[in-house]
Amino acid sequence: MTTNPSDPPLPPGALDDAAPPESLDAVPLSAPAREAHKARVHAALFQGKPLPPERLGRFIVLGALGHGGMGTVLEAFDPTLDRKIALKVLHPTVAKHHAQRLVREAKGLAKLSHPNVVQVYEVGEAEGRTFIAMELVTGRTLQEWQQLEPRPSWRQCVEVYLQAGLGLADPALCRIFVDEVTEAIKRLRKMGMRFQSKMLATMPASPQTKGTNNIVQIQKAVIEGTNTTVLEHANLTDLLVERGRCRGAVGIDDEGEPFVVHAGAVIMATGGVGQLFKYSFNPPGNTGDGYAMAMRAGAPLFNMEFMQQGLATTWPTQCMVMLYEMEEPYRLLNRHGKAFLADYLPAGMSVLEVSKLKAYHWPVSCRDGAIHLDRAIKGEVLAGRGTEHDAVFLDLAGTQRGFQPEVFDAYMKENGLDLSTDLLQVQLHHHTSNGGIRIDTDAQSPVVRGLFACGEAAGWQGADRLGGTMLGGSQVFGWRAGTKAAEVARDRPQAELHPDEFERLLGRRLARQHEADGRTRPGQLHAQLQQAMWDKLLVEKDAERLQQAQAVIDEQRAAIRDDLCIAEPFDHVLAMEQRNMLDVAQAITSAALMRTESRGSHYRADYPERDAANWLSNIFVSRDGEGHMVLRKEWINEAVGWEDQGRIRIMPWG
Known part of the structure; x- marks a missing residue:
């Protein structure tokens, strides 16, 4: 120059x-x-x-x-x-x-x-x-925008969600969310839900956190106050679909015994697929069952390549670590005590600049240079320079504490760490899936009628998402799903299950598992798959790594088919779960391999730039009549259009 x-x-x-x-x-x-x-x-x-x-x-x-x-x-x-x-x-x-x-x-x-x-x-x-x-497209920060008078219109609010999703969120569902989320949160408050600002989402109830996760008690009260039958130790395996309508589901209990549930409508509230990854905030039951069952039943999934990921401790406990409003001098060190961040930065970018960018958002995103901080943390571990807990050291002793609340310090002390003297061990974790089962404005599948989805099971978010939308979205679309499903179920007589359909969905598979005499138990496969998917899919990926992930999926399918060992009844359940995780892993890796660009949470090292000319489009994943996976490109926002207005300066935006 x-x-x-x-x-x-x-x-x-x-x-x-x-x-x-x-x-x-x-x-x-x-x-x-x-x-x-x-x-x-x-x-x-x-x-x-x-x-x-x-x-x-x-x-x-x-x-x-x-x-x-x-x-x-x-x-x-x-x-x-x-x-x-x-x-x-x-x-x-x-x-x-x-x-x-x-x-x-x-x-x-x-x-x-x-x-x-x-x-x-x-x-x-x-x-x-x-x-x-x-x-040149100019704009203002979200903080400035929120202070405008008159208050922003619903159209402007929807545009913020489309900006967060980099053009790939569903505009109709964003409109519903904007219109209804306030009332949804009011309903939660009336039910007794307590909210605390600047709270780390993964903290369990303790004297320091003052029992903030009281949602379990509220859930129990709702179940007891309604005519709800709870099936304990029941594991659904597939949906019953007759002439394009969902009629119920089949499954097995913890002893491996089959059962059938007839229903006028089915709502998938099965969460995401966090257990696909070695490091995740998700509970053990989040094995992608809802995604897999819906896809096998003919319902398309969409935006599955987009996953929210973020920094958290790996030892001695698992807890989100947010660097909002914090810049250097926090220090990132590998197991040898060496500062490594500068080694991963492109020419012209400084450690100070990347830390400033990371101060704007917790989630991994390639929408700005903060992606290089996340790449560096995971890269050191993959290079063999991490701690024994797959982490790098984070030193917060000299940092001016921006977003990190006092309760975080208390929680760490409860687990034996004093942040004024001790180092945290941190790594990137899977948090949520931005995609999911494709739904319409009633939260119903547009392809399989009578099948509904809400919460993380439902897909409406884009390449990135704003913080807090998972909780609000679960209430908005859960309310809509429940309302419409009740209406559909009242008008639909229950149908008997044909024996051939039961055999196709469950009987033959269960019989093969009973006869299995191989050496590989499903629990062994789970740990191997988690390691491979964390290695190959989170933060940074390329064609070679994605193909390696697909090879692991193929190997595990072969092991289940040819070398499965059922040593105890619950292995039947684990084998069914492993099948679901493999189906969802294939959907994610296939979509990630197809999207030859980087956008939001999807970062391809071999295609590091956004490609609006070819990839301002959603990817839909489904199964054809023969059970083969089919991927299709379609931009759901094409009629409205979308224009990137630059970095979202929201504290926090995710």
Whole structure:
């Protein structure tokens, strides 16, 4: 990048809202230094003092908008056309291999003509740097937006959720959520639910946390106060579907004995698939059963490649660690006591900058450079430089405590750690699935009528999601599912199960398990699958790793078919669960392999950039009549359109 004393002056006000110019390879300035630099630039431009603006070709650089794995996005001024633009520039270290990809991306974007797709002005090269000059889209932080008068409209609120989902959340379901979540939370409060701000979600009830997880008591009271039959030790295995309508389910108890449940409607509230991964916040029952049963019954899943992941301790207890509003000097160290974060950063990005970006969100996301902090933590462990608990050390002793509440300190002390002297052992965990069973506005499958889904089982979120929407969404769509399911069930007579259908769904499989005389118990397979999926799917993935994950899935299917050992009755249950996890693992890995871009929580090291021209689209996963997996691209938001308005500056946004 060069400067030229004969550069034409910028029009008055051109820098009023801009960051100060900074070199592509410079370490970001502190806030006071940036303001001082900005003042000097103003003086140079408007008072004739000798500090010309930096340039890239004919473009005058006004400041950096963001950094990614491949390049930097700059705010710039085009003096030829007298307008501000966004300038995407490749890092020198990757330009040799990825310049043509950037050109293809620009050509693809240039072919799109839609008011909600950013306009490409030109693609070119200046001073050895490949760039795309694009329309500059400006916005404000969510905190600023919430303080506007009059209050934001429902359309504006929905747009925030679409921004969080990077264009892939369901706009109709987002509208329902916006309209109904307030009443849903009021219902919870009336039932006795207590909410505490700045609370770590995974903390169990204790004297320090004052029994915050009273949801169990509320759930018990609701069951006792209604005509609800609870089947203890019952494990559903497949859904009964007749002529496209769900009529109930089959399953086995903990002793391996089969049973049938006839129903006018079925609501899947089975949670997610956290137990697919070695490190997860999910309870043991979250084995993806709802996803797998729905998919085998013909209901499509969508957005399964998007999973919320975040930092947590691995020892001596498992607890979220949030770095909101915290920047360095917290320290990340490997088992040898070496600070490693800088080793994973692209050219032009500093440790200070990546920690500032991470201070805006807990979840793993490639929407900004914070992804490199998460890559670094997991990368050290995969490289063999982690602790015996698959972690790196986090030193919070010298940190100004932003979001981390006092109750976190108390909880750690309860588990033998003093954060003023002790190091935390932290690693990336699976938190939630952003995708799930595709539902309509009644929370019903649009393909299998009478099948409903809510909570994490239902899919309506996008590539990232805002914090708190899982709880609110479970209540909004749970209410809708229950209301419509009751209506459907009243109008639908129960049907008897044909013996051939029972044999197809459960009888033959159970018979094979009774006859199994192999060496592999299903519990052994579970641990191996968890390790492989954590290694290959979380945080950072590429084609090679995803294919390795698929190879593990294939090997385990073969083991269940040819080498299964049923040593005790409960092994029947574990074998059925393993089948479900393998089905869901295949859906996730297949969708992740198909999406050859990086977007939100889905980061592909071999495709590190977002590709709006080819991948502003959802992926639907289903089974055909022969039981083969089918993947289909369709953008559910196409009629409305979507335009990326930049980083979501929400504290916290996820």
